[in-house]
Amino acid sequence: MRVAIYGRVSTEEQALEGFSIAAQKEKLAAFALSQDWHVVDYYIDEGVSAKNTARPELRRLLADVRQRKLDVVLVYRLDRLTRSVLDLYQLLQEFAAYDVRFKSATEVYDTTTAIGRLFITLVAALAQWERENLAERVKLGMEQMALEEKRPGGPPPYGYRLENGSLQPDEAEAAVVRQIFSRYLSGAGMATIAEELNSQGIVPRNKGVWSPSTIARMLKNHAYYGTLRWNYAERGSQVNSPEKWVLQENVHTPLISKETFLRAEHINAARKAKHPRELASDFIFSGVLHCSLCGSPMYGKTGRTTKRDKTYLSRYYMCKGKQAKSCSAPLVREDRLAEAFLLLLQRELADDRDASEAAEQHVKAQRDHAKSFERELAKVAARQKRRQLAYLEGAIGLEEFSAGRLQDRLVEAQLQWNLSQQDVDVNSAVEQLAALLSNIPLAWTCATARERKQLVSLLVDRLEAASENRRAMITRCDFL
Numbered sequence: 480m481r482v483a484i485y486g487r488v489s490t491e492e493q494a495l496e497g498f499s500i501a502a503q504k505e506k507l508a509a510f511a512l513s514q515d516w517h518v519v520d521y522y523i524d525e526g527v528s529a530k531n532t533a534r535p536e537l538r539r540l541l542a543d544v545r546q547r548k549l550d551v552v553l554v555y556r557l558d559r560l561t562r563s564v565l566d567l568y569q570l571l572q573e574f575a576a577y578d579v580r581f582k583s584a585t586e587v588y589d590t591t592t593a594i595g596r597l598f599i600t601l602v603a604a605l606a607q608w609e610r611e612n613l614a615e616r617v618k619l620g621m622e623q624m625a626l627e628e629k630r631p632g633g634p635p636p637y638g639y640r641l642e643n644g645s646l647q648p649d650e651a652e653a654a655v656v657r658q659i660f661s662r663y664l665s666g667a668g669m670a671t672i673a674e675e676l677n678s679q680g681i682v683p684r685n686k687g688v689w690s691p692s693t694i695a696r697m698l699k700n701h702a703y704y705g706t707l708r709w710n711y712a713e714r715g716s717q718v719n720s721p722e723k724w725v726l727q728e729n730v731h732t733p734l735i736s737k738e739t740f741l742r743a744e745h746i747n748a749a750r751k752a753k754h755p756r757e758l759a760s761d762f763i764f765s766g767v768l769h770c771s772l773c774g775s776p777m778y779g780k781t782g783r784t785t786k787r788d789k790t791y792l793s794r795y796y797m798c799k800g801k802q803a804k805s806c807s808a809p810l811v812r813e814d815r816l817a818e819a820f821l822l823l824l825q826r827e828l829a830d831d832r833d834a835s836e837a838a839e840q841h842v843k844a845q846r847d848h849a850k851s852f853e854r855e856l857a858k859v860a861a862r863q864k865r866r867q868l869a870y871l872e873g874a875i876g877l878e879e880f881s882a883g884r885l886q887d888r889l890v891e892a893q894l895q896w897n898l899s900q901q902d903v904d905v906n907s908a909v910e911q912l913a914a915l916l917s918n919i920p921l922a923w924t925c926a927t928a929r930e931r932k933q934l935v936s937l938l939v940d941r942l943e944a945a946s947e948n949r950r951a952m953i954t955r956c957d958f959l
Contacts, residue, residue: 482516482551483540484508487524487559500525503555510584511553519549529562532570544577551580636702637684638734646702646731653734655681659697660735663743666933669694698747704740705733761928762794763813763935764820764942770798771945771954773806780810796944811944815951819944820935821923823953859891 486503500523511518520543522536532538537560543549552574554560560581561567574581638656639646655676662672669691676689683689697703707730728737762779770777777796784791794813800806863884870880923931935942943955 480514480516480550481519481548482511482514482553483519483522483543483549484511485522485537485540485552485554485560487527487529487534487536489526489528503559507553507555507584516551516553519543529558529560531563532561532566541573544573544579547577549579551582553582553584555583556585557583636700637697638703639731648732648734652684656697656703656734659694660703660739660743663694663698663746664739666929669698695747698743701740702731703734704737705729705731707731761932762796763928763931764796764816765932767935767939767942768796768811768816769941769943770800770806770808771943771952772808773798773800774943775800775806777811777944779813782810809946811946811951815946815949816944816953817923817931819951819953820942820956823956824938856891859887863887 484504484507486500486507488500488503504521504523508518522540524534524536527534540549540552544552552560557567561570571581635641635646638649638652640649641647659672659676662675663669667675672694673689673691676683681689683693706728764777765779768777769775775798777798780795780797782793782795784793795810796813796816797810798806798808801808866875866880866883866887869875870877923934926934938958939956941955941957942953944951944953946952
């Protein structure tokens with residue numbers, strides 16, 4: 480009989496006596512010898528959980544089963560092979576399809592009879608229950624640590640070092656983190672920031688090179704403004720959606736302000752809404768400009784004009800509807816559109832006599848809302864801690880605890896979202912905007928095309944324009 484010996488240990492079981500790889504191989508080899516079986520190969524998965532079948536050596540074992548190289552699959556215990564009832568059924572069906580027997584060296588199973596299949600199914604169900612129960616306890620314990628403002632584990636993010644279980648700033652790395660946020664808020668893209676760091680000889684923690692994806696993860700990491708974040712996943716799913724997150728603020732020393740983090744988050748969200756070509760283009764109004772006749776987006780186009788043996792380059796915007804021959808709108812010259820835009824900005828500023836008073840009222844309202852949301856969040860956190868303690872003491876059951884926790888998560892997510900929408904630094908933003916608008920002509924003259932584009936994207940949500948009698952006419956401008 481040709482036998483395949485399969486062994487497995489998960490990380491937690493590495494140190495347990497009797498489950499080490501060496502012990503499993505020794506006992507299984509002896510068992511095969513006692514049965515006069517020939518060991519074809521050893522298939523060993525080290526440090527891999529049995530929660531699913533996505534294991535390299537198990538896949539290699541199944542490949543050899545399908546090639547009919549084996550007669551028996553031998554394991555030390557059933558839970559070495561799987562802890563999932565569904566996976567067990569699928570594996571047994573796979574073995575049976577190729578006339579391969581399954582054998583445990585320490586348990587008595589006969590998969591050729593109905594009672595034997597029932598018995599092995601019950602054992603697998605218990606193994607699955609044990610794994611899920613353990614995972615629930617571990618998750619509950621980690622969540623409680625997060626609610627108590629204790630770090631539940633994991634390596635410290637770039638910019639911090641771990642001391643006595645808490646995050647402490649690493650000044651050399653912290654300066655890089657601040658540089659990344661500063662450059663991003665000034666208009667630099669993630670790829671540009673990564674290239675700058677690499678050119679400066681700054682090495683990331685993994686000794687590799689900086690990449691745009693690394694910068695993106697850092698810009699989304701709440702830890703940089705002093706917040707402990709747990710159960711967060713970048714790609715949202717029902718399990719890892721915002722209402723499941725734990726965000727505890729003011730837990731450790733921040734490297735940046737919360738206002739800076741939220742501004743970066745706002746810019747990132749705005750950029751995601753635009754096509755990459757619009758972001759990369761140096762045409763000032765690309766991404767916000769639309770045709771006043773048909774409403775279609777307008778894209779930049781460079782034209783050449785020859786006068787008196789001299790060639791001049793001109794920049795225009797063309798309606799996509801015109802390109803598709805469904806609109807008759809003429810081209811709009813960029814320099815004339817820029818003049819009209821500057822006049823519009825100055826007129827808007829001059830007409831707004833009560834801007835200062837309105838801004839002060841806005842600031843007060845926003846701060847009142849923020850304080851209200853913070854008070855409600857504190858109440859939710861206190862309620863969570865009381866419910867957690869009641870569950871751990873046995874005063875309430877798991878079903879009641881889970882239902883209450885889900886409800887609190889939904890309330891907390893809504894409050895966090897409401898709080899994130901409050902511009903907590905409105906005074907500074909209003910002052911900066913007023914100073915910028917009062918010096919628009921000078922700022923525009925000195926700015927590069929990229930800087931002008933950034934200014935437009937920060938101020939304007941939608942702009943509609945047309946050309947009439949060689950003049951650019953702005954028919955609609957929605958300011959952010």
